[in-house]
Amino acid sequence: MQTYEIIPVNVGEFTAFEKSMFVYRKDYGVKLHAPFIMYLIRNKDTCVVVDTGCSDSEWSMRHHGYSVIRQDHQMPAQAIKRLGINAEDVKFVVNTHLHWDHCFNNEQFPNAKIYVQKRELQYAICPLPQHYSHYESLQVGLTPPWIKALTRIQPVEGDCELLPGIDLVLLPGHTPGFQGVLVNTDQGKYLIAGDCIALLECWDSSGNHQHSISGIYNNLEEYCASLAKIEQLNVADRILPGHDMKVFEHQVYPY
Numbered sequence: 001m002q003t004y005e006i007i008p009v010n011v012g013e014f015t016a017f018e019k020s021m022f023v024y025r026k027d028y029g030v031k032l033h034a035p036f037i038m039y040l041i042r043n044k045d046t047c048v049v050v051d052t053g054c055s056d057s058e059w060s061m062r063h064h065g066y067s068v069i070r071q072d073h074q075m076p077a078q079a080i081k082r083l084g085i086n087a088e089d090v091k092f093v094v095n096t097h098l099h100w101d102h103c104f105n106n107e108q109f110p111n112a113k114i115y116v117q118k119r120e121l122q123y124a125i126c127p128l129p130q131h132y133s134h135y136e137s138l139q140v141g142l143t144p145p146w147i148k149a150l151t152r153i154q155p156v157e158g159d160c161e162l163l164p165g166i167d168l169v170l171l172p173g174h175t176p177g178f179q180g181v182l183v184n185t186d187q188g189k190y191l192i193a194g195d196c197i198a199l200l201e202c203w204d205s206s207g208n209h210q211h212s213i214s215g216i217y218n219n220l221e222e223y224c225a226s227l228a229k230i231e232q233l234n235v236a237d238r239i240l241p242g243h244d245m246k247v248f249e250h251q252v253y254p255y
């Protein structure tokens with residue numbers, strides 16, 4: 001089985017994000033400095049990019065009401081260049097889901113196929129009104145950012161292997177077609193859980209199953225089933241979240 005390393009890349013930051021959007025019915029009014037995380041999975045043969053981050057601050061403020069910091073070196077193509085990889089050479093991009101802050105820069109990888117769950121694509125065309133802004137949807141006069149690279153989108157259905165040692169895992173709840181990425185490393189499997197587990201504190205490692213879900217969701221029952229599915233993956237201390245600054249305490253996983 002192939003093994004990989006996983007590098008978290010900071011591609012922008014919310015300066016004061018409402019924490020209850022990450023932890024359902026907790027910590028109302030608490031503001032977080034929260035990064036947008038692009039994960040790079042690589043070994044000597046290949047690399048895979050998971051999620052492509054957010055817009056600039058002006059766009060974010062206008063359409064989402066949040067200020068973000070995104071410096072030039074945090075643009076995804078520039079950020080991975082600093083890791084020795086040209087964006088043109090990336091053949092695989094995975095979007096965990098199609099919220100604007102996870103797919104905004106797909107077009108910066110011009111030769112990549114972009115792997116998205118079919119359910120997510122279907123929902124993103126016509127989401128519930130409460131989710132229009134998360135998808136920058138057509139219904140509010142915007143062009144969803146993933147459409148910029150539409151011709152390279154590769155729909156997938158359910159759990160499937162992306163490459164030997166890298167599996168896509170359907171984890172609906174935060175969105176209908178949310179997927180995590182399960183990565184084989186020489187220290188066991190890691191799960192890039194993204195917004196399904198937005199902060200490390202959302203995962204209850206005690207065995208009491210008291211995980212916190214995101215404050216943004218479309219289906220609580222599916223969400224809870226997805227958390228049970230993650231428990232079965234036995235990755236409890238090897239979960240990589242969607243928006244937690246603590247991820248950057250290590251430059252590479254395994255560490």
Ligand SMILES: [Zn+2]
Pocket residue numbers: 097099174195
């Ligand atoms: Zn999201």
